[in-house]
Amino acid sequence: MKTLSLKLYFSLVILLCFACKNAQNKTNIHFVITDTGQDKFYNDDGEKIAKPSETDEYYGQDAQYVGKLSAYKDNDDGTITDLNTGLMWQKTPANTRYNFYDAFTYVEQLELGGYTDWRLPTIKELYSLLNSNGELHPRNLEQSKPYINTNYFDFNYDKRMPFAGQYWSSTKYVKGPIQNIEIEGAFGFNFADGHIKAYETGLYYNGERGVRNPGNYVRAVRGKENVYGVNNFIDNRDGTITDQATGLMWQQVDDGNTYNWKESLIYAKNSTLAGYTDWRVPNTKELQSIVDYEKKTIPAINENFFNCTNPDSWFWTSTTQGDFKYTACYIAFGKAYSKDNSKATTYYDWHGAGAQRSDPKSGKVEDYLLESINAADSIRIKNYVRLVRTIK
Incomplete structure (x- = not known):
């Protein structure tokens, strides 16, 4: 009986040490998301505007927040x-x-x-x-x-x-x-x-x-593989998820509504999720950091921690797209649809869930149906939002 108890004791000690080592290794997972570099402010029409104050309608876009600068x-x-x-x-x-x-x-x-x-x-x-x-x-x-x-x-x-x-x-x-x-x-x-x-x-x-x-x-x-881009999520049990690898806190479940770009910025500014008031729309590097490219099903996100109210969904970023500044970048967590050309009627998963594309910031879909002999992306205007904040 004493022998059995001793064996059990040592087994438990070994298991505890193994668990501690794994926890320590996971805690050491860390990678740096650098700033996108966007330093200008834009309105819906792609025109440059002055830096918005907190009461202005375009407050909260990419250039409002300067992260870790590239070096x-x-x-x-x-x-x-x-x-x-x-x-x-x-x-x-x-x-x-x-x-x-x-x-x-x-x-x-x-x-x-x-x-x-x-x-x-x-x-x-x-x-x-x-x-x-x-x-x-x-x-x-x-x-x-x-x-x-x-x-x-x-x-x-x-x-x-x-x-x-x-x-x-x-x-x-x-x-x-x-x-x-x-x-x-x-x-x-x-x-x-x-x-x-x-x-x-x-x-x-x-x-x-x-x-x-x-x-x-x-x-x-x-450089060392399986470091950059490897997440370390923690469920905070208050509707938020922390990625210990990046120091970012995320909204666990989107609110189920779609917004145009300006509306998405306002929604973020007014959020008090989990008692925090510094929520924002993520920039394009931040949002891409939580895409699950290895998962074989849609949505392209770790569903052990996050939920998309619509699995086939696109999420806004705060980043204006440089070529067409009347558009802003989104990440497709669902299929990234396009079709053969603008006259075709059938859309396919052309670019893949996890793609980064851009949508017009406002207006009507029919205003942007340009003639093209090449692949023509689906246009939505209104997309979902997953809020983010930086842990101080």
Whole structure:
């Protein structure tokens, strides 16, 4: 009996130590979300306005809140170190487009700065380089600014297709096929026009070859994997969720209403959820940080902690889209719909749940149905809101 009790005692001690170690490891999960860089204020029409006061209707947009500023170091060996995230990046990418699977071969064979452990970045790592002061002028590239800090990173527009500045991430789209012919997709970020979407990998969703695949560019990264973008959620049991990895507190369940952009800012300003009065609409980097890209079902969010009242939902950010300043960025937590062209009638999950697109800030859908021979995104005008606040 004493022997059994002793064995049980030591077993409990071992289990307790293991649990403590796991808890400690989880507590150490941390990554820095840097500011988007947006430093101008805009109204619904995309016009620049003066910095709004708290009583003004456009108060609470991206530029109102300045977060951790981006900081880089040029290592003078073809590499750039992000001083906030610790990730090291390729300064000058190859001027070559690769299909998704060939991109892995390229980074595995890359030797740069004396390092050989280069890899494709995840979509969250890649998006960490976003600078929201970008702006594309297809007919005047000299006036254009890519969505990346060109004081440190080299970027060249494709003069034939200036909008085609997409770079691969390693993140596959696992929630289903994209487009209208059952294509396998993987996420990339377009540093020319500032959008995330799922691109063709070169395979059909069932694994067969034969998809037309224009390919994307590659900007290699090195650094510890499974750190940047890994969340550490805590349920506060008061309608809020804290991500200990980022120091952000989130609204657990959206209020079930959709708003135009200006209304979303007002809703956030007036919220007293859980007794706090400093709620805001998240900027685009903040909201993208809680996307669950690995989950195989929609919505693209961890449903052990969060709830979307409409699983097929898009959520506003406070960030104005640089190319079309009458629009603001949203993150699609449901399917990111588009269609073959503006005359087509059927929408498909073209860009993938977890994509970042933009919607007009106000008005009527029919006011924005532009003629296009290319894919035409679905337009909603009114989107959902998931509030955020920074833990002091």
